Amino acid sequence: MTGRFEGRVVLVTGGAHGIGAATVRRLHAEGAAVVVADLDADAAARIVDELASRSSAGPSASTSAGSVSAVVCDVRDRTSVDAAVAATLERHGRLDVLVGVAGGDHPHPTLLDGMDDATWAAGVDLNLGGPAxxxxxxxxxxxxxxxxxxxxxxxxxxxxxxxxxSAAKAGLVSLAQNLAVSLGRRGVRINVVAPGTVRTRVWDDRTPDKFVPLYPLGRIGEPEDVAAAVAFLASDDAAWITGVTLPVDGGILTGPMTAFQQLDVD
Known part of the structure; x- marks a missing residue:
């Protein structure tokens, strides 16, 4: 790995599992001092222990590239979010990159089949309000x-x-476009990655590989696929990119042609 993030401090929300954990590992390997922010304190501690063992800085280092620490954070709660940022600044004296991974979904009725207002509000708040x-x-x-x-x-x-x-994730696209204008005046960039099906714990009781035929590249994604795209957009290699949404999707957004080919129609 190159040291693209040496001397930089990164806060990763949802950093204890799946895409978040892969992102923490990737940025740490590239030299970042990473703060793992997650509701799951035990899983966050395991990531810290894992990566601290690879770093000469160790888990108790106050500040240095390659150090790693954890903070409990609930993105649904403003006080918790503000505290996570404050803890990062107190520990490292700076913050260079924010990666917002925390979010998710769970089975529930569709909008037309009885989804109630509380379920709708909770989903939108977690996946759009939280990142905001x-x-x-x-x-x-x-x-x-x-x-x-x-x-x-x-x-x-x-x-x-x-x-x-889906509505919340679409909102992130607009949020990034709008914030790119105001943040750009200060030289700060904001972008979105849009993964397709990725092999994470949400699929533990299901079979994600059933979707493989829909992917032109012939497989579903791995967390590391998304982490690589995040690292690119967070790095100076993307210094003239802001306000964009980058699909990391194995080609599924080619959609109609892929589905047509599954019909085996000439």
């Missing part, structure tokens, strides 16, 4: 050259079901 809270808390502290990367979904770009989740 994190940006609001972190942005004032990001220096010129700082970056924000939010994890959206192909659900925000095409119809794949899950109306509350």
């Amino acid at each position: 809270r994190c940006v609001r808390a972190a942005a004032p502290h990001l220096p010129r050259g700082g970056a924000i990367v939010l994890v959206g979904s192909v659900n925000g770009l095409q119809a794949f079901g899950g109306e509350d989740y």
